[in-house]
Amino acid sequence: MSHSRPSALSTAQPSRPSRQERADGTTAALEAACTTTDPAVRHQLLDDVVRLNMGVARAIAHRYRNRGIDEADLEQVAYLALVRAARKFDLEQHSDFLSYAVPTIRGELKKHFRDHGWTVRPPRRIQEMQARIAAARQELYQTLGRSPRPSDLATHLGEDVHEIVDALATEGAFRPASLDQPLNVEDGTASLGDLIGDDDLGQEAAEARAMLARVIHRLSERDRHIVRLRYFEQFTQQEIADDIGVTQMHVSRLLSRIHGDLRGALTQSETPAPAGTAGLPRQARQGDRRRSGHPDPARRTGTRGPAPRPVRVQG
Structure with missing residues (x-):
């Protein structure tokens, strides 16, 4: 028997023995495996047990x-669980092999689902609740003649209806829709993923140009000329220096200042102005505050000294 990964197991399906042949052959092989002292013989006998019961594992x-x-993948998990059950089976503790092997196989399959089946893993209680709901749905559909409601499932399972609703809500986390799923099954020309839009870099660039256009016109004529040379005509700093008659170091300082002016203008344009002052220059808004008796916030903590303390009147 192999301890390799599930994909290493053979998926060949031998001829299916009858139920009686399987039971008799399994019992005989297990009894012989318990009495033999030859490891090779025991290995072969347990292989016979696995081969006889592969149909059961496949059905589960x-x-x-x-x-x-x-x-x-499910079949491979079931076959590996069958191999482990054959190796661990003890005739002194169990009289029937399948009564031991079937729960072992089911447990391994459920564990495989918990470990590999969930896109977003809910609590284990919710996972187990979903398995109970799946079985109860079929039973209640036969009884009620319709799809059971959450309240029907809660009554049938003896659970709180909120627990049932939570379990039903996580069903999509186990089987999410594939982005390759065709929207039209007949022609299969479009998939779900085709509906997801890509980032429109052209639109983002257009928005950036529109925002800059509103603030660049506030620059001086020379600053606008420098911006045009640097970013539209791709001049180097030295070429700009030669064009306007200054040093390259001076151009570097000019560009740093221009960048700061543009950042400040963009930030100011994103900050909403007080009601009734939109579109007015900053100086006008400050003058309105002074005339209305409200000091400019920027001057409250100036260098003229701390604000006077209020006088406390002793009663």
């Missing part, structure tokens, strides 16, 4: 299909 795996995990 098929009950979990169409839940978001590939069916072949």
